[in-house]
Amino acid sequence: MLVGAAFLFDLRLLGFSKNLPVAGLAKHLLPWSQRGLILIIPSGLLLFITNAQTLGTDFTFWLKIALIAVGALNAWVFHKFIYKIPGVTREEIELPGSSKLSALISISVWIAVVACGRLLAY
Template sequence: MVPAWLAACAAWLHATPVAAAMREGVWLYPVVETVHIAGFSILVGAVAMFDLRVLGCARQLPVRALGAHLLPWAVASLLLIVPAGLLMFASQPGDFLANPTFALKLALIALAGLNAALFHVGVYRGVAAWDVGTAAPPCARVQAALSLLLWVAVIACGRLLAYT
């Protein structure tokens, strides 16, 4: 059940010119969705490469150097993902808010973000000990595997939104 204040916000957003353009334009929604997917591909690709390294692939690559290279790509991808996602949401906010798959997608994104934050403030602080040629600590490997699982689930939810 959507709270009344949130339903009112959704109704306001639905009535905006931007939302109308997203609904009525022949090409606007598909272009915005393509930008969203491209940005998400960059984000998940960067995350997956880093997580696979933490899980033990390519141990000759320094974890810190790989992270320093991939993190800017992941952060920059948010400049594509967030505005595009908000535009798509604006097209039918009431429908999205009522869709349990959308709620699940947002929850999974929040969990993936929390997992990443905990990784960086936790086990990653000791990365010097396992930077090159050494297995990451079990906690780091669990968090990397969880990260991969969460992002695959987010992708699945994104696709399921078209069918639910």
């Protein structure tokens, strides 16, 4: 839920489906990402607890944690600075080029997080 909704939003930022307003899509998709985050944090902690000693020394695990931090920082920067322009409603503006960069970073980071999660099993 987290990654799928984020991907759809990022694809819109990259210019796909220009007929959909970014603000409307954000209002619809981003709550799904938040709900997904609420579900995966406890499940991730429980999975970590079951194998903490091995995961604590696994490079792939720490890479995944670092990538999640980069993804969270990217989302924070986007919502705090790029997508927030004072005095202008979001429907009236053309998003800056930095929004495309943020979307590319987001897509790349979340693909890498999913790949690291799959690699942890091996």
